[in-house]
Amino acid sequence: MFYWLIKKFNLKTPGRDEEENEKAAVPVTEKAMEVLKALGNAENIKAIDACITRLRLEVYDTKKVDKKRLKDLGSPGVMEVGATGIQVIFGTAAEGLKDEIKAIMENPQEVTVVESAAPAEAAVERTGGETVMTSPMKGKILDLTEVPDALFAEKMIGDGFAVEPSEGYVVSPVTGEIAHIFETNHALAIITESGLEVLIHIGIDTVKMEGRGFTRLSEIGQKVEKGTPLMKFDLELVKKEAKSSITEVVVTNMDKVKDMKIIASGDVTPDDEVLIVR
Structure with a gap:
């Protein structure tokens, strides 16, 4: 979909x-x-x-x-x-x-x-099992309700977690395939092996930066594993020009999710497991 x-x-x-x-x-x-x-x-x-x-x-x-x-x-x-x-x-x-x-x-x-195109099923096997996500970056783990944007804080497009980054380097939090990278490089989407649609959105109102300070390290259609480099960004520039540097990781097809739980707190690295999705 x-x-x-x-x-x-x-x-x-x-x-x-x-x-x-x-x-x-x-x-x-x-x-x-x-x-x-x-x-x-x-x-x-x-x-x-x-x-x-x-x-x-x-x-x-x-x-x-x-x-x-x-x-x-x-x-x-x-x-x-x-x-x-x-x-x-x-x-x-x-x-x-x-x-x-x-x-x-x-x-x-x-x-x-x-006519609108009929929704197509993702070309992955839906296992219906458990997916454990790691942090996409070094920083401090946050609940989505702490994000200074109602779209994410009120979970209008899905649920997940957020990270306040301490460095501008983003890696994949899941194993799957890159479905899309947005033109301004401030966001990308991955479909996991279990069929979850995961959105990674770097900062708040970073679309207004029009790609300045962002360097793509991956491509659409690329297979990724946890820890695969996805994007670099100038953290200080984001802090200066965007509303916030807080990065959101959101499952957008919540109809496939029975429950999820954040299992980390405080400072995290890409080696840390932070979210369980069932």
């Missing part, structure tokens, strides 16, 4: 064929069309972007945003930020929705509605 959630359409503005004077149709899903309507349509949007899990918008009139409709469309939360800011949580589908909505706004006459 994670592959379906993170799938992005190729939605760059089509070029014009000078000889035939035609534009290629731009495929978008009905969900993207409905989300745009719930946001008050294109004329209500000043700007739109996305972090790994949420749409970030500046709108002309927040009263035109239909929060109930957005929740009906699958958003677990809609937040107002300041006088004109809106954040709509859609999990890892947010990035793809942002691209589709931009395409609709830029090419309203060329869009064609397509």
